[in-house]
Amino acid sequence: MANPGNVARGLKGAMANPNNSDEAKERVAQRLHQMEESGEVDSAEAHAGQVERGHKAAISNPNNSEEAKQHSKQVLDDLQS
Template sequence: MSSSVTGSSMANNQIRGHKAAINNPKVSEDAKERSRQAMEELSQTDEAKYISEGLQEQKDPVRQNAGYKATLSNPQVSEEAKQHAREVLEESDAL
């Protein structure tokens, strides 16, 4: 693993991997149980609990707005999604 991977992103990746294994119908019950136990151990730390609950750092608003603007020009996106993107951009005064 690269030395540029931080502890929090490594814990985040581990949690995501265990969640995927638990929800994968092709994974044996024994493996799912091992993933549940591993997630329980990972959740003992405050940082891992914070990540597993989905309370990650706030994303960069500039990049978020860029994604919403891309949504508006993508012909494969539904009109409902485009309307949501417009509303978000109007709220952030980025449109």
């Protein structure tokens, strides 16, 4: 069986794809809504994980300013407390 998180990501990608019809996007949105309501996926939890990974990446990115890196460190500290 497919990982529900991967399925949800695929559904979100299908909704964002401009090549998909409006009807297909509506079916995809309904399926994603069903998954969220049934508890198969937790959007808030998934979002929090994405935020954390993004800030970790920002800290190690040599193109980011020290100010941006400090902000990301602060956000990560706040998330862990």
